[in-house]
Amino acid sequence: MTQDVIKVTINNKDIQVPKGARLIEVCRDSGFDIPSFCYYSDLALQASCRMCLVRIEKMPKLQTSCTITCTDGMVVTTQSEEIEKAQRAMVEFLLANHPLDCPVCDRGGECELQEMAFDWGGLEERFTEKKNYYAERYLSPMVANDPQRCILCKRCTRVCDEWMGEDAIEAGGRGANTVIGTYGGWLDCSQCGNCIEVCPTGTLLDATYRHQARPWELAQTVSTCTYCSDGCQMSLGARGGELMRVVARDRYVNGLNGEFLCIKGRFGHPFVNHEARIRTPMIRYKKGGKLIPATWDDAIRHVASKLDSIANKHGRNSIGIVGSPRLTNEALYLLKKFATDLIGTDNYAVTDSVNLTPFFANLGAPLATHRDIRYAKTIVLIGGEPEELQPLTGKQIRQAVRNGGARLIIFNSVPIRLREQASQFIHIRPGAEEAAVLALAGGATDSLVSRKMGIETAELEKVRGTINETEGDLIIMFDGSLSAAAQSALAQLSYLLRADNRRVLFHPLPLYNNSIGALDMGMTNGAIDVTQMLDAAGRGIRAVCVAGSFLPEQLRGREESLAKLDFLMVQELFETDTTSFADVVLPAASFAEIDGTFTNNDGFVQRVRQSIPPVNQSKADWMITDQLARELGVEFGFGMSASAVFNEIAMQVPGYAGLRYPLLKDESKPVQVKHDIAVQRDISNELETVRTAVEQMDESPEKHNDTPDVGHELFKIRTLTDKVAQFHLLAAGNPRPESLNVSPLYQITLSDDLRAEAVVAGD
Amino acid sequence: MSQQLTQIRPLSQPVHMPDEPATFSAAVEAEIDGHLAKYPVKRSAILPLMFIVQRERGYLDPAGVLYLANRLALRVTDIWEVATFYSMIQTRPVGKYHIQICKTLSCKILGEPLITERVCKKLGIKPGETTADGRFTVSMVECLGSCGTAPMFQINFDYHENLTPEKVDRILDSLP
Ligand code: SF4
Ligand code: FES
Ligand code: FES
Numbered sequence: 024m025t026q027d028v029i030k031v032t033i034n035n036k037d038i039q040v041p042k043g044a045r046l047i048e049v050c051r052d053s054g055f056d057i058p059s060f061c062y063y064s065d066l067a068l069q070a071s072c073r074m075c076l077v078r079i080e081k082m083p084k085l086q087t088s089c090t091i092t093c094t095d096g097m098v099v100t101t102q103s104e105e106i107e108k109a110q111r112a113m114v115e116f117l118l119a120n121h122p123l124d125c126p127v128c129d130r131g132g133e134c135e136l137q138e139m140a141f142d143w144g145g146l147e148e149r150f151t152e153k154k155n156y157y158a159e160r161y162l163s164p165m166v167a168n169d170p171q172r173c174i175l176c177k178r179c180t181r182v183c184d185e186w187m188g189e190d191a192i193e194a195g196g197r198g199a200n201t202v203i204g205t206y207g208g209w210l211d212c213s214q215c216g217n218c219i220e221v222c223p224t225g226t227l228l229d230a231t232y233r234h235q236a237r238p239w240e241l242a243q244t245v246s247t248c249t250y251c252s253d254g255c256q257m258s259l260g261a262r263g264g265e266l267m268r269v270v271a272r273d274r275y276v277n278g279l280n281g282e283f284l285c286i287k288g289r290f291g292h293p294f295v296n297h298e299a300r301i302r303t304p305m306i307r308y309k310k311g312g313k314l315i316p317a318t319w320d321d322a323i324r325h326v327a328s329k330l331d332s333i334a335n336k337h338g339r340n341s342i343g344i345v346g347s348p349r350l351t352n353e354a355l356y357l358l359k360k361f362a363t364d365l366i367g368t369d370n371y372a373v374t375d376s377v378n379l380t381p382f383f384a385n386l387g388a389p390l391a392t393h394r395d396i397r398y399a400k401t402i403v404l405i406g407g408e409p410e411e412l413q414p415l416t417g418k419q420i421r422q423a424v425r426n427g428g429a430r431l432i433i434f435n436s437v438p439i440r441l442r443e444q445a446s447q448f449i450h451i452r453p454g455a456e457e458a459a460v461l462a463l464a465g466g467a468t469d470s471l472v473s474r475k476m477g478i479e480t481a482e483l484e485k486v487r488g489t490i491n492e493t494e495g496d497l498i499i500m501f502d503g504s505l506s507a508a509a510q511s512a513l514a515q516l517s518y519l520l521r522a523d524n525r526r527v528l529f530h531p532l533p534l535y536n537n538s539i540g541a542l543d544m545g546m547t548n549g550a551i552d553v554t555q556m557l558d559a560a561g562r563g564i565r566a567v568c569v570a571g572s573f574l575p576e577q578l579r580g581r582e583e584s585l586a587k588l589d590f591l592m593v594q595e596l597f598e599t600d601t602t603s604f605a606d607v608v609l610p611a612a613s614f615a616e617i618d619g620t621f622t623n624n625d626g627f628v629q630r631v632r633q634s635i636p637p638v639n640q641s642k643a644d645w646m647i648t649d650q651l652a653r654e655l656g657v658e659f660g661f662g663m664s665a666s667a668v669f670n671e672i673a674m675q676v677p678g679y680a681g682l683r684y685p686l687l688k689d690e691s692k693p694v695q696v697k698h699d700i701a702v703q704r705d706i707s708n709e710l711e712t713v714r715t716a717v718e719q720m721d722e723s724p725e726k727h728n729d730t731p732d733v734g735h736e737l738f739k740i741r742t743l744t745d746k747v748a749q750f751h752l753l754a755a756g757n758p759r760p761e762s763l764n765v766s767p768l769y770q771i772t773l774s775d776d777l778r779a780e781a782v783v784a785g786d
Numbered sequence: 787m788s789q790q791l792t793q794i795r796p797l798s799q800p801v802h803m804p805d806e807p808a809t810f811s812a813a814v815e816a817e818i819d820g821h822l823a824k825y826p827v828k829r830s831a832i833l834p835l836m837f838i839v840q841r842e843r844g845y846l847d848p849a850g851v852l853y854l855a856n857r858l859a860l861r862v863t864d865i866w867e868v869a870t871f872y873s874m875i876q877t878r879p880v881g882k883y884h885i886q887i888c889k890t891l892s893c894k895i896l897g898e899p900l901i902t903e904r905v906c907k908k909l910g911i912k913p914g915e916t917t918a919d920g921r922f923t924v925s926m927v928e929c930l931g932s933c934g935t936a937p938m939f940q941i942n943f944d945y946h947e948n949l950t951p952e953k954v955d956r957i958l959d960s961l962p
Binding site: 189190191192193194195196197205206207208 | 801803851861864866870871
């Protein structure tokens with residue numbers, strides 16, 4: 024695509040810009056600073072703060088550069104006495120009702136208004152009238168609100184609407200009495216906290232971090248989120264070995280998510296310093312006995328001798344090695360190496376509930392990046408609920424539709440919230456997701472597919488029609504509901520669906536922060552999967568070493584399995600169902616305490632950086648594996664350096680060739696793994712398998728007709744979110760407290776019933 | 787310190803959200819349908835619908851707000867945003883006679899403070915309040931477009947112009 028280039032002159036400098044460029048961005052890119060409050064890139068224009076004024080020749084008054092689209096030959100001045108006078112007047116206006124008590128405000132030190140007042144403010148306040156006053160209050164367990172500090176830039180209401188589609192926060196009232204808030208004063212939403220993030224002043228504040236620290240006391244470390252597969256970049260703010268908060272403010276971090284984070288990324292971190300963290304290595308000397316604290320050396324020696332004797336007695340394949348898809352690439356790589364090279368077992372697996380191996384083996388087109396999603400022309404979403412499970416993807420889809428005019432086609436058995444954005448929502452029977460692959464592959468099976476899905480045949484023709492009309496990017500997203508054959512066929516469909524003016528990209532929706540990394544590291548191609556391993560416990564499998572814990576759904580119906588093992592070693596942060604059977608428990612370090620990398624669903628390899636020293640006696644998972652290997656007589660030779668492990672990954676794993684930590688340094692330019700693109704091949708066998716499966720599909724299950732509540736996945740209490748008190752309030756339905764002036768944490772004690780309802784136990 | 791601060795009208799005090807939205811008679815529903823049919827986008831009908839709900843229920847009570855949100859496919863907070871913008875839309879119960887005193891420039895210069903003082907004194911309430919018997923509510927509003935006959939106020943839908951304190955007495959006394 025070629026773009027028309029036009030010329031504008033800014034402060035006597037001629038600049039070539041693409042047609043349609045926004046003046047404020049052009050000025051900033053050319054090195055002319057323009058102050059602004061309400062302008063926010065890729066949100067609806069507001070033009071309420073009037074800080075961005077410039078003089079444009081031939082226009083009568085000063086203009087707001089945030090709303091001006093450049094035209095050819097435009098002559099602009101960004102600095103003059105006239106402009107400065109206007110801007111100074113604006114700051115004076117903004118401060119008229121603003122309290123001048125920055126020392127007691129949580130935003131002090133990183134407040135845009137404070138900075139602007141330094142640059143453009145007067146020395147003296149001329150405004151002597153009464154100031155508007157409004158008491159501080161809580162809007163939710165996560166959001167604190169000090170309405171009098173508001174400058175009405177409405178960034179918060181716009182992100183709530185345009186990013187989240189929630190419209191939970193709005194501006195009520197009029198004129199000088201306008202107040203940001205909600206109907207009834209209580210914020211019922213997904214509690215993403217993005218309104219807090221984009222607020223330039225101290226009006227919306229993180230209630231969990233309130234009055235805990237000052238920003239300048241915090242050491243800021245850029246790292247990657249440990250929750251979902253979107254891999255948001257975030258800044259960890261730590262003080263004295265304690266993780267105080269997580270933000271995505273662009274002054275600290277500038278990743279693929281911009282300033283977006285979801286509730287888990289932003290508020291889900293208190294598990295890091297939680298008192299329930301396992302403190303020391305522990306050994307259970309006798310089955311049924313107690314776990315007794317031990318030294319690292321003793322514990323590792325104990326594990327080594329057990330593994331040794333079991334391998335001698337039952338053979339190497341009697342040992343199973345399991346890793347969690349939450350671990351870093353370094354840890355997973357080393358686990359795999361430990362399993363195959365040192366133990367020599369074929370039985371290794373990840374505790375992921377989705378296995379994308381068949382998809383990646385047949386991958387016919389590259390993975391879409393989140394930026395690609397934002398500018399896609401057509402998006403096909405098969406199953407899944409990105410708003411709850413991959414929230415950044417959800418936001419990108421919404422913006423693609425709302426701001427970019429993309430068309431969204433959804434196949435889902437549940438009327439998920441995103442359907443409000445869909446140009447076509449195909450309400451299918453539960454379990455019929457597979458059939459969507461057949462429909463995309465062509466019309467031959469339409470009558471079968473539509474019957475099984477419980478829809479009209481015309482719907483499927485319409486889908487293909489939309490795809491055929493697409494010029495630009497077509498992005499296909501799918502979740503774990505597809506079978507191996509369907510995944511393989513889908514991965515090859517890019518060859519069929521692409522055209523000269525149409526690019527096909529894939530965006531799989533795995534559930535964990537490093538699901539894709541685990542696959543890349545080869546942890547998913549062991550001889551058996553986790554459930555098979557559990558089923559073989561006590562027979563083929565005698566000992567298991569797991570970094571992380573088994574998922575509740577994997578243990579369901581297999582509660583006895585772990586007890587049947589001769590030996591179980593667990594590396595964990597917290598005590599879980601799995602550790603209760605462990606013979607040795609080793610305290611693992613969380614993502615905030617280690618260096619490493621995660622690979623997200625874009626295929627971006629992103630850095631995880633150490634923010635605080637390991638809590639208690641914990642160690643990075645890869646170091647535990649390394650130490651165990653040493654005890655078993657093999658020196659991997661990585662010392663204390665995660666980057667040395669990564670260097671070996673770069674040599675051994677094809678897609679990572681040539682990568683080094685220094686190349687991953689800049690989070691604003693993430694590096695995409697080069698997943699092998701498979702050549703086009705005949706997929707009629709796979710399609711036939713899918714067709715037979717669809718033919719046998721049950722036509723009885725009812726479609727779900729209710730849109731699930733906001734947060735039904737996000738607020739679930741699992742091992743990590745269980746450690747955040749506020750999540751319990753949300754999981755129990757976010758009850759509104761008596762008084763909005765006191766934190767709900769001090770007002771609401773959850774009854775045991777509600778607490779039990781909130782706890783679904785963890786991953 | 788406290789004299790330097792004015793408390794903003796408490797805009798979003800806790801409300802008890804009912805489970806069920808308000809219901810209306812078939813005739814009112816038909817009227818609402820008529821308004822909805824006029825606009826290509828549902829939410830555009832928000833103002834006429836608000837007036838109807840207010841007319842039927844006296845003010846936009848939580849059940850009414852919920853009804854509007856459902857009817858217009860908006861969220862309650864969207865309704866709140868619009869409702870609090872307009873002084874003609876009430877989010878709290880008002881008296882039988884709603885006295886809206888214009889406080890904008892022309893009226894202010896020509897004696898609004900005296901008028902307000904007289905009204906308030908006579909009724910024994912402050913602007914924003916309702917008398918205990920539920921007959922009168924006084925509020926201060928922006929220009930009502932009657933600057934030529936300032937000062938003025940509006941009682942329900944009627945204008946009373948060229949006011950003087952004595953005239954205020956007469957008007958208030960003559961109300962049934
Ligand atoms: S969207 Fe995913 S990666 Fe981003 S903050 Fe939320 S859980 Fe973390
Ligand atoms: S940034 Fe242009 S008016 Fe606010
Ligand atoms: S100023 Fe009172 S009617 Fe215009």
